[in-house]
Amino acid sequence: MNFTRYPRRAYLEEATPIEFMENLSTFLGMEVNLFVKRDDLLPGAGGGNKTRKLEFCLADALEQGADTIITCGAVQSNHCRLTASWCCKENLDCHLILEERVKGTYHPENNGNNFLFHLLDVNSISVVPGGSDMMAEMRKKGDELKSHGKKPYIVPGGASNPIGALGYVACAEEIMNQLNAGHQDIDHIVVPSGSAGTHAGMVAGMIGTNANIPVSGINVSRPKDVQEGIVYNLAEETAQKLEMKMSIPREAVVCYDQYVGPGYSLPTDSMVEAVRLFAKHEAILLDPVYSGKAAAGLLDLVRSGHFPRGSNVLFLHTGGSPALYAYMPTFRKDN
Structure with a gap:
């Protein structure tokens, strides 16, 4: 192959x-x-594992001239953590849409990956209820960023x-x-x-x-x-x-x-x-x-x-x- x-x-x-x-x-x-x-x-x-996927997804984003990545996941998403980490290395802005799949489980002061999102200095975190249309939420964020002159690229959940x-x-x-x-x-x-x-x-x-x-x-x-x-x-x-x-x-x-x-x-x-x-x-x-x-x-x-x-x-x-x-x-x- x-x-x-x-x-x-x-x-x-x-x-x-x-x-x-x-x-x-x-x-x-x-x-x-x-x-x-x-x-x-x-x-x-x-x-x-998401690092393997992001080798291809972020390369595609960079080839398209993106300066900002938008992605989504659950409140303790490994994918969101790794996307944020590679955005740091690539000097890309990173915006996360987190889905609270279990009601009441998101707290800004949480440990684990939620803590690492902040340590990795993501540009924004939005939390939406479980069952939300995550692609629609990411597109909405993309439209907002475009209005501010950014060039966003959406990586789907889990890449x-x-x-x-x-x-x-x-x-x-x-x-x-x-x-x-x-x-x-x-x-x-x-x-x-x-x-x-x-x-x-x-x-x-x-x-x-x-x-x-x-x-x-x-x-x-x-x-x-x-x-x-x-x-x-x-x-x-x-x-x-x-x-x-x-x-x-x-x-x-x-x-x-x-x-x-x-x-x-x-x-x-x-x-x-x-x-x-x-x-x-x-x-x-x-x-x-x-x-x-x-x-x-x-x-x-x-x-x-x-x-x-x-x-x-x-x-x-x-x-x-x-x-x-x-x-x-x-x-x-x-x-």
Whole structure:
């Protein structure tokens, strides 16, 4: 696949490591061999998967002459944090529209990513109720900025469009280069599935590289059928953008929604257990919203015998650990 046709910034210094989680695999009885792709170690203020997407999205913005970025996310959005951090590096203004998906959860003095938005000196933060039309809100902000002579560029939530998803097609190719160089087999990949760009890019990338390693998404918000439709459509659009010769089979998109719990960003017992187990056994920090719930799904799939005994399973760690500090009472209440 040829990525040189698209503008791209060089935010990645090298491939993120793939590590064998020997302690966690042993704790789980060695039913499967668990590996982790450490995209939590990507550069940016606090690390995380959105840096891969922003390599393409911010390059597109700069090529179009933008001087201002507008994006959106939840009140503890990892995407908003990383967008703000790369805007600092690129000397771009940054305006955030935050969706209060759970009423009463936004407070200006909050810890976690919310604190980092201010430390990164974003130009403005607007908070809108859950269920708002976020694209309409960002366009409204864009019109306001244009009236003041600015040249805004809108990055969708999660940088999850065909431009941003290119970052995870490139990641799929990076993974295959690492596996081939290390003579390492992987039978299955598990990823968080939220705004869909990471999941869709990985599906398109695994098909585009002819690796055809199955990719399963663990939902963090939507029901299975809805999320699978969103991921499939974005994977198809991304494949078309890359002019891939093959289309995306519908059966290549698989999601599990039983680990969402009461709703997006709301803690679950299985998420708390997963965060603690990854920390205790592997010294790896997960976040409560995305990687924590995805890891909870991974652990349950292992324990339930979903993967054949002896399988090699790769977990894509999308980062987000700064959000942990906004959830301290959740992890201290049992102590």
